[in-house]
Amino acid sequence: MDFWSRLIANTRLSSGSSSKDAARDPIRRRQRFEKEYGQLLQIWRNCSNIARDEDAAENIELRLQGLTNILADESRRPLPHPCVSFSATKQIYVPIAKIATSSYNEWIIKEAVLFFATLIESEEEAFVESDAFSASLTNLLVRITGVNSIRLGPDTEVKVVELAFNITTKIRLEPRILSAWFKSHPENHANEEKVKDQREKFAGRIQKQDFPLFYLLMDYIHHEGKIGDFARTGLLYIIEAASSSVALEQWIVESDLSTLMATGLGALYSQLSRKLVIDHPPENLPPVLALSDYQHPTSTFEIVSSCSPDFQLHLETFLSHLLFWQDVLNHCRSGEVKSTLLEHFQVIFLQQLLYPSLLESSDVDGGSSVAVLTYLRRILEALDHPDMINLILHYLLALPDAESSAPADAEPSVSAARKRKSMDLATMMATKVESSYTPLLFNLVDLIRSCLKSRNQQTVCVTLQLVAAILKRHHRYATTTLLHTEGIDINTSRRTVGAHEQEVEFLTTLAGSVGGQDNFNEIYENILKDSMARVEGHPCSLKLVIPNLPTNNPRLPIIPDSLPGAPGDVPPHTLSAEDPLWNSILDILESFFINPVEMNLSATETILDLAVCGYISVEGWLMRHPRKYSYGGETDESASLHLDPDSPSFAETEKLQAISKCRQWPVWQSSALPRIFTVLEALADQVDFFRSSIPRFEELLQQRREAFQTADTIVSNPNFRPTSTTGASIPDQTSQDGSRAASPQRPSALEGFAQRILSEFGSPSRTGSPRGRKDTVRGSSTGSGTSGGHGVVSPTPKPMPAPPKEFPLNYDDPSKSGVARSLSPGSQHSGQDGAVVNQAAAFAAVDQGILARQVTLPAQKIEPIPLNFERKNADVSTDADGERGGEEEAKPENTDDQDSNDGSEAADHSIAPTPPETPPEVKTASVSHILTNIIIYQQFLLELASLVQVRASLFNEVKFA
Incomplete structure (x- = not known):
């Protein structure tokens, strides 16, 4: 009965239920809201200086927090919402904005911002459409972010910019709201222009009061994190809204948006280091570099390392702002606004900063060429907008200019504002001291050709990477600038099927002559798939691969070229055999095995990118030209x-x-071969020389291959532990230090081709040879017109000798070697086991000594490197030349002094031969470094052969009749 009596008498069950009832009752909720607001006004009016009265500031903060909580709770409840209506009717946001601006208290400001955000999110009473509301809020935002305001904390700044972003979101969804936030006064501007000088007029200071929200977002677009994302996205929404407002479009053209964005981009570019060296973190050194003679470059206070955290942060900040430029152009639907932005990008950034940095770069002052070429490559790789790419490459490559015209649908007032803005930009640039050098005198082509002949290896590497980026992503700009191209006749440029098979056989036979015990059939099949994806993904090849390509294809550029002077589609062409760029790359290949690994990876990547386009004919420079075919019978x-x-x-x-006749193989004549075939065959001869001069060459090469497989397995699976089935050991493959093994973590700085090397050679299940030619060597040509040298294919493949069973592959852990596995469990503690372990350790020491020895290319006769250990059995008593090691026993001390690149050993003999003429500087490399480059060379041959085959099938390059 007590429960029913209290229910009928409407008695209170508890104080908690009383507060809930007050929140549910609209009348009581409004009374509570009015009470909080009245107390807030009373505290503010009774306090002469809130900044100095902490108690009053704390009470005001609590009252503001209470008002915000009531509004937020009411917004989640069903109608009616009397508190929201009271706020709109009484315009309580006006005194609240005044309280926050005069308080100079961050906590009060933060609560006021949350109060305004709650009103906007309520989506009632049309707050964002009210002129009084917009005036109060913009005054609050301008005052708390101005020069004379207090310094806000990061959290408060995020709330402020997020509030501005929410307003731009409303404007984007409902363009009619724009009139409450943007108020242009052209008559006032006309009067003020008479008293303002040109520079102040150009800065746009007379227009800040028209759209304060716009300039608030502009101040934060360079920030990182959420605050920068809110500012940049909000600004994009405003620029997108210019398409529905002619007044806003004209205002943006005349504002200093383009100036601030261009100067901000230039400031971020200027913060990048002028001198740079490319390096990799020691803990994440890629295996392909760890298994070579890679040495970390020296960085100083002036010369910055590319793996420096500060440098990476500056570079990412610059690239993010560059991508913001691209986003602005993508969202901009006004041709005049876009033209204004691009004009300022060209004048302020390209002409005043980027081109002078390229012009003043040098590879003798500590890496300034490395820096600017790396920055340009990253810019071209980051951008996709055709107009920005056209501006950069059109200017740097000195392409001829074309007459520009205003958009046909442009408003006359906007076009006039655009012309005035261009004149203001020209006037401002005329006041600066301009350089007399232009790309017409020295352009990017001249810089690339000079850098490819540099003695600085890093300069050559980054130049090749820049060329590869242009060929891969923007090939149409390279056909008439970087490359010397010629027109082709489709009927006479197609090679026959017999010549095609002969040339593919030549490349795969060279790859097979390197040797190895892997499954090259499976490797070659995977490389064919990669080449197919590479060719199909090239921008120029889409129309050839998919003739009826739909216009809404996602792989096509979303925004077409709108600037005049952009190159058209790439026409059918071929590369001149005398092209300077092509011959510079071939010059690099001639010293392939002693080149740095990164240089070889960059050079081979550039060659593949050069030959992947479907509109370039490979006959004449990469393959033999049909005009030079000769048939013996x-x-x-x-x-x-x-x-x-x-x-x-x-x-x-x-x-x-x-x-x-098409199926017949032409005579293999050296005079008809392109230069690249001659270079590749000369490299194969060098491999043969190393095989005959380096002891245990086959075993060391196979161990290096297995080291890459194990390294790739570790990179793919950090928890991987080698088992007894792998039989490979990483530490014994390093050239200098056993600690330079493959990192168990995924390398962050691996370049594209380095990843390809590890991925293709990385599967332990791949063992074999290409197209069934297992362990073949090149034989002399039969039926060819060559005199000497190697032919195309050996009619009877010669098998490579297998590694002796006495040579375990894992010296550090005998339990994982072939010798240890052949022992029975009962014999592990016998004397024979100890002898085998000692023998394995001896061979490990010998291999380490061989890998560390320095050799040079076979320009002159180099004596074989003798084995530095005593004979213990018949299998190891013969050196690489098949002679007994008696001389080694007689003179064991001289083995350490017999360096293959040192000609002074002749002085130890009784009769010193006449030294041949040698270049002033002989480059050497360790055996370990050469083994790594040999594997890269073999991989490149397979990739080149697969690319030729894929092109023949996709582009119908081979004729059968």
């Missing part, structure tokens, strides 16, 4: 001589003879 035409030319059998016989 006479073709069999006797069958057609006895037939009537008008008879059907004559035509059929002619067709069969044409098919037979």
Whole structure:
């Protein structure tokens, strides 16, 4: 009965239920809201200086927090919402904005910002459309972020910019709201222009009161984190809204948006280091570098390392702002606004900063060429907007200018404002001291060609990477600038199927001559898939691969070229055999095995990117030209001589003879070979030389291959532990230090081709040879016109000798070696086991000594490196030349002094031969470094052969009749 009596008498159950009832009752909720607001006004009016009265500031903060909580709670409840209506009717946001601006208290400011945000999120009473509301809020935002305001904390700043972003979101969804926040006064501007000088007029100071929200967002676009994201996205929404307002479009053109964005980008670019060296963190050194003679470059206070955290932060900040430029152009629907932005980008950034830095760069002052070429490559890789790419490459490559015209649908007032802005920009640039150098005198092509001949290896590497980026992403700009191209006749430039098979056989035979025990069939199949994806993904090849390409294809550029002077589609062409860029790359390949690994990776990547386009013909520079085909025997035409030319059998016989001739292999003449074939064959000869001069060459090469496999497995799976089935050890493969093994973590600085090396050679299941030619070597040519040298394919493949079973592959852990596995468990503690372990350790020491020895290219005769250990069995008593090691026993001390690149060992003999003429500087490399480059060379041959095959199938480059 007590419960029912209290229910009927409407008695209170508890104080908690009383507060809930007050929140549910709209009348009581409004009374509570009015009470909080009245107390807030009373405290403010009774306090002469809130900044100095802490108690009053704390009470005001609590009252503001209470008002915000009531509004937020009411917004989640069903109608009516009397507190929101009271706020709109009484315009309580006006005194609240005044309280916050005069308080100079961050906590009060933060609560006031949250109060305004709650009103906007309520989506009632049309607050964002009210002029009084916009005036109060903009005054609050301008005052608390101005020069004379207090310094706000990061959290408060995020809330402020987020509030401005929410307003721009409302404007984007409902463009009619724009009139409450943007108020242009052209008549006032006309009067003020008479008293303002040109520079102040250009700065746009007379227009800040028209759109304060716009300039508030502009002040934060360079910030990182949420605050920068809110500012940049909000500014994009405003620029997007210019398409629905002619007044806003004209205002943006005349504002200093373009100036501030261009100067801000230039400031971020100026913060980047002028001198740079490319390096990798020691803990994440890629295996392909760890297994070579890679040395970390020296960085100083002036010369910055590319893996420095500060440098990475500056570079990412610059690139993020560059991407913001791209986003602005993508969202901008006004042609005049876009033209104004691009004009300032070209004049302020390209002409005043980027081009002078390229012009003043040098590779002798500590890496300034490395820096600017790296920055340019990162810029071209980051951008996708065709107009920005056109501006950069059109200017730097000195392409001819074209007349620009205003958009056909442009408003006359906007076009006039655009012309005035261009004149203001020209006037401002005229006041500066300009350099007399222009790209017409020295452009990017001249810089690239000079850098490719540099003695600085890093300069050559970054130059090749820049060329590869242009060829891969912006090939149409390279066909008439970087490359010397020629037109082609499709009928005479197609190679025959016989010549195609012969050239592919030549490349794969060279790859097979390197040797190895991997499954090259499976490797080659995977490389063919990669080459297919590479060709199909090239921008120029899309129209060839997919003839009926739909216009809404996501792989096509979303925004077409709008600037005049942009190159058209790439026409069918071929590369001149005398092209300077092509021959510079081939010059680099000639010293392939002693080159730095990064240089070889960059050079081979550039060659593949050069040959991947479907509109470039590979005949003449990469493959033999059909005009140079020569056939040794006479073709069999006797069958057609006895037939009537008008008879059907004559035509059929002619067709069969044409098919037979296309299938015939031309004579392999050295005079008809392109230079790259000569270079690749010379490199194969050098491999043969190293095989004959370096002891245990086959075993060391196989161990290096297995080291890459294990390293790739560790990179793919950090928890991987080598088992007894791998038989590979990483530490014994390093050239200098055993600690330079492959990192168990995924390398962050691996370049694209380095990743390809590790991925293709990284699968332990790949063992074999390409197309069934396992362990083949090149034989002499048969039926060819060459005199000496190696031919195309050996008719009888010669198998490579397998590694002796006595040579375990894992010296650090005998339990994982082949010798240890052959022992029974009961014999592990026998004397024989100890002898085998000691023998394994001896061979490990010998291999380490061989890997560390310095050798040079076989320009002159180099004596083989002798084994530095005593004979213990017949299998190891013979050196690399097949002679017994008696001389080694007689002179064991001289083995350490016999360096292959040192000609002074002749002084130890009784008769010193006449030293041959040698270059002033002989480059050397360790055996370990050469082994790594040999594997890269073999991989490149397979990739080149696969690319030729893929092109023949996709682009119909081979004729069969």
